[in-house]
Amino acid sequence: MTHLGPRWAALPPAAGAGVLATGILSVGLHLTGFETVSVVALCLAVALWLLLAFDFSTLLLGDRRAWATTADTPAALTAVAASTVLGARFALLGLTPVAVSLLVLAAAAWPVLLAAVLRHLPRRAPGAAFLICVATEGLAVLSALLAPKAGDWLADAALALFLLGLLLYAEALTRFDVREVVRGAGDHWIAAGALAISALAASKLLASGVWSGGAETALRTTTFALLALALAWYALLLHGELAHRRPGYDVLRWATVFPLGMTAVASLSTATATGTTWLDTLGRALLWIAVAAWLTTAYGLTRSLTGRSRDSSGAASPTRHSSRTRRSR
Helix, strand or coil, X not given: CCCCCCCHHHHHHHHHHHHHHHHHXXXXXXXXXXXXXXXXXXXXXXXXXXXXXXXXXXXXXXCHHHHHHHHCCHHHHHHHHHHHHHHHHHHHCCCHHHHHHHHHHHHHHHHHHHHHHHHCCCCCECHHHHHHHHHHHHHHHHHHHHHHHHCHHHHHHHXXXXXXXXXXXXXXXXXXXXXXXXXXXXXXXXXXXXXXXXHHHHHHHHHCCCCCHHHHHHHHHHHHHHHHHHHHHHHHHHHHHHHCCCCCCCHHHHHHHHHXXXXXXXXXXXXXXXXXXXXXXXXXXXXXXXXXXXXXXXXXXXXXXXXXXXXXXXXXXXXHHHHHHHHCC
């Protein structure tokens, strides 16, 4: 949507990643006892979600061809993932009807968007390709959170989604252009965030109390393994950032903040589910790194929108990125 002007054209694409980033920080702040700030972050995430929903609906009703073009790109799955993250936060607040509504909405959109994205996923893809895993694992997380009130059938569905999400991660990994580690504009961090949300899903399944014996042991081991892999990706991507500096604001940097926050929340959740105390300390430290990244990115967005600085990727960053994705098929 460009009728608002070139600067504001970047706002709706930032909204989806912004909901993910802000929503997961709200969850992390809640888990660490900063409830007031957490609620403020939740209100902002809801506002961004409404902007995303408005943009999505306007495009669907006003320009079906443009909507179809957008729907087959990985970025479209931020709508699903963002809804599940918000749903998880509402579930933690005890607002189950709202959480259920978001789960139903996300579950309805997920198969349609996932099928479209998989049909058009390029052979050499940027980090956004991992959104096929993030959206699926988001459904698993929210389903696992609601399972104690809904019954074992939802826990079984959460387990199935969790396993499918791991398969989708493997699919995205085979297509990921590893050169993005040193040149990516921000969404390459989703490679770590997808594993982190998978670890979060595993920890919620473990904490649900539905499984025991060998199944519980397998979930416990898988949770630790996925979190370890997410932290390894975190370290690798951080090294890439420090060795190959990419200064300046880019709208895709919102896709960096989400994995930072998700890794923190996955660490906190794993600590609770497994009784591993040092992971709680790690999660708290990682959370404040994510908060600092959110503040820095929000400052860059504000300056970009007010014309005080220019997005390093240009005003049409999302379009440019989408074109790069399509050319690499």
